[in-house]
Amino acid sequence: MPRSPSPSPPAGQPSTASDAGDAVKAIYVFANEKGGMTDINRGKINEIIAQLSQSSAYTAKLLKSDRRVDETVALLQQKLQRSDEGARRSAAAVVARQVAALEASRRADRCCAVIDFDMFYAAVEIRDRPELADKPVAVGGIGMISTANYVARRWGVRSAMPGFIGQALCRQLVFVRPDFAKYTAVAEVARAIFREYDPKMTAGSLDEAYLDLTDHLHKRARDGGGGGAGDDSGDCDGGGEGERRGTALTGEALGELAGEVVGEIRARVKEATRGLTTSAGIGPNFLLAKIAADVRKPDGQFCTGWSREAVLSFLAPLPVRKVPGVGRVMEKARARKDGAASAVCELLSRAAEARLLFTPGSADSLLRKSLGWEEGGREEAAGEALQKGISCERTFRPTGDEAELGETLRRLCASLAEEMAARQLRGRTVTLKMKTSDFDLLTRDSSAARPVGAAEELQARAVMPLTVAD
DNA sequence: TACATACAC
């Protein structure tokens, strides 16, 4: 006899903060946002997570790092206070000039798409074991969950969450071991389809692809395959500065055709992968396409539009964290005065501040992103970019035994050398990374005169940062 | 060049 009616997520109270878990909650953002989360149980979920995390070394280290970020942010504030009127004015002037230049160069003749499988690993596993379909499923192990299906997400189980927490949140959670060979094969099926639309397509990861559809769309429009020859009704295209490609396919017309094409691609992928769904974002560049891919997840697509108005009204209200490249730290550094997270519009309105605080490169990048103009995605892969590094790391039980550490190091070097040989790679700088039991990360590196690759060479250069005390 | 951080998936 099975358990009773289908179990449902806990219906807790709205977060009754109070206790020692408060600081921890501030760190753990698992129960924020994202599809599938019901609002009702958020408090309960946070409580369980806080409970389990409270006394762990990992949390201690997170809190410590968070305090350091706070200090840095405080320093930035001081720096801002102390900046003189002249510096502020010239920063504002620079920003104004940049904004004008960027706006003038906005183009409406390019179309990019980012296509992303929905809960990829879990979807593949469920496809192959249909009996899992309505059960909460996590791909990963007790150490780490890499993907959770939407049923599991209703309990607060998410990717990048340690498995034991997932299990505490949802006792019926079914764990499935990841099978990367299988995922790679599935990804290859999808990529073959993507390449028909963009031969230069690039992959962000196994489950994510960047396609520049511009050429395909023009070809399709020329060959009259479909797509009403756009009625560009006034408010659409932003930069109507002539047709570089000979077809009047810009702005909204481009978007409309792209919508059909992307729908077609997604249908083909679903068919070819026996039912796997994808979500997609469409826009004038990869940055916007990437952000847009999140909007209609799962199994949907969204187009940002091309005009300045369309782009900005899409971006403005988004939390800065949605912008690729803006993570926990930058979010905090750009948070509002009252501590609340900023939206992209504030990023833009306070761009002059950023220019005073950060390196010119970072400030530029932030400004461009808040205008929705480039960066954050693939962008011109410009010929097969060569790989910059290769690594092999493993987490093991803490030990102070040098012989044991030495043996671990030997094994790591051996696997790495094997992988490098298989891919015919060598490198000049060997970096040894070591994580202590309290999650401090240390690196030591050593550069050789010429590239190395053999296990012995790697090992000889991997000098252990010993004397770790305690 | 050496080391640390931030970020993405």
Place this chain on the structure above:
DNA sequence: GATGGTGTATGTA
């Protein structure tokens, strides 16, 4: 009781 692995980019000394 317990929080991964691979790769890229960037800041600072």
